Amino acid sequence: MSQQTPAPRVPRLLQTERIYLRPFETTDVDAYFPGLFDAEMRRLTGTQNSFTRTQVGKFIENAGQDDSRLMLLIALQDNDQIIGEVALMDMHAKNRSAHVRIGIDRAEHQGKGYGSEALLLMLxxxxxICNLHRIELEVYAFNERAIRAYEKLGFQREGTRRDALYYNHRYHDAILMSMLEHEFRERHTAG
Known part of the structure; x- marks a missing residue:
């Protein structure tokens, strides 16, 4: 009788009861690649470029090489399915600031609070851990559901970049939002 060795578990950097965040692995190309072509995801993020599987593979290989960013996949606890990504980018040590980006891949996973959970973990x-003082994000004005979610987490609107995105034959505004460390602590830390 042969014994099967269980597959090694992927490290779970951060987690809640429903989701976990983990680093990219080179084997994630097949799971990550299709999400780049989801029409609604492309609209919500303003993605206009297309990518080859080779480009995505190189992107994943290099994801951990840049000290100014932390990119993590969002996966479901119950079946390990990758449902999106969250990233801290442009981390600036002197200013103690960064930009956060998040995307939930398909409509079936959107509107269920997974993005808010992942974003809260990353914040x-x-x-x-990263000792940041300010975390900002940019969201397109037509993405009202995301704006409400960000405001519910405690992000504040700072301004509007008018006609910042040309997508599907129209210009769209981008809303700049941010949260400061003390605002996060007051809202999300007990005691």
């Missing part, structure tokens, strides 16, 4: 990591 806690950014403010608590």
């Amino acid at each position: 806690d990591y950014g403010f608590g």
Whole structure:
């Protein structure tokens, strides 16, 4: 009788009961690649470029090489399915600031709170481990559901970049939002 060795578990950097965040692995190309072609995801993120599987593979290989960014995949606890990504980018040590980006891949996973959970984990990591003072994001004005979610988490609107995105024959505004460390602590830390 032969014994099967269980597959090694992928490291789970951050987690809640429903989701976990983990680093990219080179084997993630097949799971990550299709999400780049989801029409609604492309609209919400303003993605206009297309990518080859080879380009995505190189992107994943290099994801951990840049000290100014932390890119993590969002996966479901119950079946390990990758449902999106969250990233701290442009981390600036002197200013203690960064930009956060998040995307949930398909409509079936959107509107269920997974993005808010992942973002909350990343904010806690950014403010608590990376010692950031300010985390900002940009969202297109037509993405009202995301704006409400960001405001519910405590992000504040700072301004509007008018006609910042040309997509599907129209210009769209981009809303700049941010959260400061003390605002996060007051809202999300007990005690």
